Amino acid sequence: MKGTAKAHTNIALIKYWGKRNEELILPTNSSLSVTLDGLHTETTVQFHEDLQEDVFVLDNKEVTGVAYDRVTNYLNLFRNYAKKQGLFAEVTSTNKVPTAAGFASSASGFAALAGATSKALDLQLSDEDLSRFTRQGSGSACRSIYGGFVEWQMGERDDGQDSFAVQVAPQDHWDIRVAAVVLTAEEKDVSSRVGMRRTVETSVFYDGWLQSLPKDMETIKEGIRDKDFEKVGKVAEANCLKMHATTFGATPPFTYWQDTTMSLMQTVQNLRKKDIPAYFTIDAGPNVKVIYLPEHEGEVLRTLEAARGVEKIIVSKVGAGISYK
Template sequence: MSAEPLRERTRTAATAVAHANIALIKYWGKADEGLIIPHTSSLSLTLDDLHTTTSVVFDEALDTDEAALDGRRLAGRALARVRVMLDLVRARAGLDGVSARVRSRNTVPTAAGLASSASGLAALAGAAAAAAGLDLDDRDLSRLARRGSGSAARSVFGGLALWHAGHDDASSYAEPVSSPLRLAIVVIVIDAGPKPVSSREAMRRTVATSPDYPAWVRRSAGDLAEALDAVRTGDLPRLGDVAEANAFGMHGTMLSATPPVRYLTPASLAALRTVWRARRDGLPVWATMDAGPNVKAITSAADAEAVARRLRADLAGVVPETNVIVAHAGPGIQVRRHPAEAR
């Protein structure tokens, strides 16, 4: 790791583009809240069309940090979350006391269970580190992104990514996984609005109160081993089966929490039935869900458009307001340094 002299750094901005990812084997619950160390390792697919673009400049002329998302100034908890990442970068780069200007644009609906925090915090980590003059390898950047949002550790990488839960800051990071499979996710957007319960609050409640959570954690290790063997051998049905079971095991732990956390809505259940009917009729498609009402359908890249057509047709009569999006495997984070714009 290296850093440029302060005078040079404060004239330099950086922009990063990071893509959302959907977990096939889930991360749910933290063993260490401060470092965001998870109870379970996880496996995800980074997606092509759902991404966040973030620019950061450290500027000695600023009195305080400023951040905006899609043209709206952030304040309160949202700004505090940005500052956590900026403080981590400032501490590593020797920029204590230098404020930053952050501008982000999102193609991912925010806080809707579509991994906006993964793409958003990965992009912020990449842009802030580069603007501060830090030279981080992919593993270090994954560890840094994790400190903002756990799933952001995986958005540093394209395609399939494995996040090792680890036991401390150094051992908890993601890395890419190679596979002969060419996967796609068909996203059924039922509600793009914010979730009624944030993922962080839902995780805390589940870990603290669900009697089913310890058993899900134990089972998840076996699910991950089976999923990794399936992706490495190109066995899509085996991957789909274990991914679907892992997701609904996770939702089961939420339902047994006190009070219960229920993200599934009647529209979610209707969408799930369309996925299961499509599979019964011969299409290679399996369902997964994260924290939110939206349903994701795992399939092959070659079958994605056929799956989407089938789901749109079946949903038209029961949940007509849904939006069905086809997302293929996407790239890893892209970061570039550039001169700061004059203000």
């Protein structure tokens, strides 16, 4: 009983920031992302009759503690569904994503884990059903089931059955590039989950954020459909700034940005003054993702490489959905 799956991470252009149900991971808003080919997780799940507990190995190191508990609890969803309680698994993962520094390692991680577990148990789930399962491990992970441009529909039902991801445009629809600029690979002080909860419960700006989202979603989908790069970039950058503004209005206030984050934001905006269309987006961390068109790659990368505090740049094209071995 063995399955192996590879899933790519994604970067949200319309951000997911807040849950209406913590247990089922049901969001307060719909979100939209692009899957990235340069960042992925590959996971093998093998169930053994003779195992007394689950084993989780990440990048050749056995994992214990909170991360282990999260994986085991997630496997329980599948065991309960397949009526295989008491059957334990060896989970082996290789992560090509800087973990816990504002790169969505949980997205590719839980998508790959869901796919591999589903294969190992021969569940034969549709992508839609797999997306529902994946959501319960990490919200953004449900978008990594698909390639291209993907919307996670928030849904309205209390049981979460209408909260899943759908593909808006396939991988080959539009050739854009995303440069993931690593300013630090250190773990952040406030995790996404903690920051999200604090913002929802206390931020004086949160209602304004929610009210702005339907228009953002409508506009960016038009931009993707029409391959209107300026429209997509403007909405994505503004949406990112609005999301981060909510953290300043929380109690106590906090930010994921560092001084180098803000400096790089200015660097990207200065590129536009030179008529080079480039836009930034930032998830819950200090690192910056820069969106641009392939014909401007040379100038964009030269500028980013010269910027202060840059440790590494990972360039991605639009990525594929989940795949199996």
